[in-house]
Amino acid sequence: MVPIAVKVYKGGVVKLPASVRREAGIEEGDVLLVSVKDGRVILTPKKAVDPLNRFSSELGGIDEDEVFEQGLRAARAVNWRPE
Template sequence: MHQIPVKLGEGGRVVIPADVRKALGIEVGDELMLHMENGKIILMTRKQAIQYVQEQMSQYQIGDRVLSEELLEERKGEADS
């Protein structure tokens, strides 16, 4: 794991170093999702957040039903409407 020290600035702002933004493909103005888990802060792009939720939901099955797959199908149906 790569750790980079950053400081909490005025108004709770955290600056993500340019090399990290470039490596992640994020730009100024992009929306990030903040997630708290086990006392940790996790920042993700929207795409990463969706993938994270899908991975978490894939752990939940009821019999042969995979809830993450059902949710994806439901969302696709809503998008097509």
């Protein structure tokens, strides 16, 4: 993709063009991780780095938090302790 100029508005608001959002798979309400490397601002959709979110559609709507809690309860039931 060819670089596109965007403006920083009051309060640090930056509007991402629709073409950028589409190409990056960014949707309204998504959380972006912001980092700076070598003077460049990098925006990464959190779902791109969260392995549970990455596969959630393949899991058929499984509630990952509930699965985690069930695992904790099972570990506690057998009195498991990490080494």
